Amino acid sequence: xxxxxxxxxxxxxxxxxxxxxxxxxxxxxxxxxxxxxxxxxxxxxxxxxxxxxxxxxxxxxxxxxxxxxxxxxxxxxxxxxxxxxxxxxxxxxxxxxxxxxxxxxxxxxx
Amino acid sequence: xxxxxxxxxxxxxxxxxxxxxxxxxxxxxxxxxxxxxxxxxxxxxxxxxxxxxxxxxxxxxxxxxxxxxxxxxxxxxxxxxxxxxxxxxxxxxxxxxxxxxxxxxxxxxxxxxxxxxxxxxxxxxxxxxxxxxxxxxxxxxxxxxxxxxxxxxxxxxxxxxxxxxxxxxxxxxxxxxxxxxxxxxxxxxxxxxxxxxxxxxxxxxxxxxxxxxxxxxxxxxxxxxxxxxxxxxxxxxxxxxxxxxxxxxxxxxxxxxxxxxxxxxxxxxxxxxxxxxxxxxxxxxxxxxxxxxxxxxxxxxxxxxxxxxxxxxxxxxxxxxxxxxxxxxxxxxxxxxxxxxxx
Numbered sequence: 001x002x003x004x005x006x007x008x009x010x011x012x013x014x015x016x017x018x019x020x021x022x023x024x025x026x027x028x029x030x031x032x033x034x035x036x037x038x039x040x041x042x043x044x045x046x047x048x049x050x051x052x053x054x055x056x057x058x059x060x061x062x063x064x065x066x067x068x069x070x071x072x073x074x075x076x077x078x079x080x081x082x083x084x085x086x087x088x089x090x091x092x093x094x095x096x097x098x099x100x101x102x103x104x105x106x107x108x109x110x
Numbered sequence: 111x112x113x114x115x116x117x118x119x120x121x122x123x124x125x126x127x128x129x130x131x132x133x134x135x136x137x138x139x140x141x142x143x144x145x146x147x148x149x150x151x152x153x154x155x156x157x158x159x160x161x162x163x164x165x166x167x168x169x170x171x172x173x174x175x176x177x178x179x180x181x182x183x184x185x186x187x188x189x190x191x192x193x194x195x196x197x198x199x200x201x202x203x204x205x206x207x208x209x210x211x212x213x214x215x216x217x218x219x220x221x222x223x224x225x226x227x228x229x230x231x232x233x234x235x236x237x238x239x240x241x242x243x244x245x246x247x248x249x250x251x252x253x254x255x256x257x258x259x260x261x262x263x264x265x266x267x268x269x270x271x272x273x274x275x276x277x278x279x280x281x282x283x284x285x286x287x288x289x290x291x292x293x294x295x296x297x298x299x300x301x302x303x304x305x306x307x308x309x310x311x312x313x314x315x316x317x318x319x320x321x322x323x324x325x326x327x328x329x330x331x332x333x334x335x336x337x338x339x340x341x342x343x344x345x346x347x348x349x350x351x352x353x354x355x356x357x358x359x360x361x362x363x364x365x366x367x368x369x370x371x372x373x374x375x376x377x378x379x380x381x382x383x384x385x386x387x388x389x390x391x392x393x394x395x396x397x398x399x400x401x402x403x404x405x406x407x408x409x410x411x412x413x414x415x416x417x418x419x420x421x422x423x424x425x426x427x428x429x430x431x432x433x434x435x436x437x438x439x440x441x442x443x444x445x446x447x448x449x450x451x452x453x
Contacts (some may be wrong), residue, residue, distance in 0.1 A: 056396065056442070057272070057274040057323075058274060060274055060321070060365075061274040064368055065318055092342060093323060093342035094341070094362060094364035095342070097364065098368070
């Protein structure tokens with residue numbers, strides 16, 4: 001179980017590609033990568049979850065935390081490439097109503 | 111063997127045992143002496159005799175047995191001793207860590223017991239409604255929580271919550287929810303207002319990256335109404351006895367702790383005789399087996415197979431079944447509650 005975090009920066013836009021599993025073991029690494037970015041003013045963070053094979057609720061915690069931080073700094077936070085299973089997690093928790101989410105291929109980067 | 115006394119005695123005795131075993135073995139290489147060697151090995155571990163001390167013991171015994179061995183052979187043992195020193199140090203470190211780990215484990219066990227007492231809830235006894243509940247932590251402390259309360263109008267409140275996160279931090283957080291719930295005024299047990307109050311508590315008091323999902327329901331035995339609201343919690347099921355259908359107990363609402371102004375919508379259902387309300391935590395649906403996640407349909411199948419039983423037996427049986435499917439290794443805290451109407 002591991003995760004790679006690949007950050008591409010273009011001015012104030014950050015594209016973060018994740019690959020692997022997000023759970024209690026990998027969440028701290030993800031948090032460390034996202035939080036410094038989320039605390040900058042007026043950034044736009046796009047997180048690509050296409051290559052995320054598994055995510056448990058710990059991952060949700062990281063994304064909500066990052067989302068709140070971005071919002072507090074007048075930035076934009078978008079999730080893309082969610083599988084059906086991931087999408088459901090955001091739907092159930094009500095997060096899909098407050099976070100900008102583009103599922104599947106819709107809004108893919110390639 | 112003479113009883114082992116002080117450190118000096120232990121070492122002397124060990125040297126003597128070693129000498130006997132080694133000389134026997136060198137004489138005719140028999141199994142018995144090798145067996146003795148294994149015994150010495152265990153005793154050395156027991157009495158904290160380091161690898162380098164064993165080598166020095168070996169060297170001394172060898173000098174006694176064969177005084178004429180070439181000096182270079184003897185020197186080689188000093189070299190070996192130096193090499194083994196590192197192992198000795200690593201071993202002692204390992205011992206000390208093991209000791210610390212044991213201490214921590216004991217402390218966590220005590221904490222888990224305290225938590226268990228703190229979060230204890232009594233399943234209310236009410237005519238016409240059978241209640242079964244089970245909650246099992248994946249590790250020692252539980253990040254799931256369920257709570258029953260009965261008010262002066264005989265209404266039954268049922269809450270089920272799951273902290274996002276696992277282990278000790280999650281468990282500590284849950285104790286706070288329990289106290290926030292206990293301090294809610296009696297007339298504020300309407301599900302939406304319970305969630306709204308708790309949301310403010312969590313938003314205000316908990317670490318910003320910690321969130322809670324929660325479902326709260328209130329059953330009124332007088333008019334058989336079940337009202338409920340959800341804060342991002344895994345949807346349960348509703349079994350309609352008249353049609354024999356299971357449906358998702360859908361309720362929309364945001365997780366607790368994200369936005370303090372969140373309002374929760376309240377839903378109502380009339381509970382007819384034979385109907386069942388099934389509440390669960392995501393440890394039930396996120397149950398990962400060798401063939402992938404279990405489907406909600408599979409879970410419904412288990413419920414159907416057991417639904418002729420008492421509510422408590424149903425939840426126990428389903429837990430046993432899912433535990434077995436995961437090779438007895440829960441990945442997440444597991445909570446399942448069934449309310450079964452029998453009037």
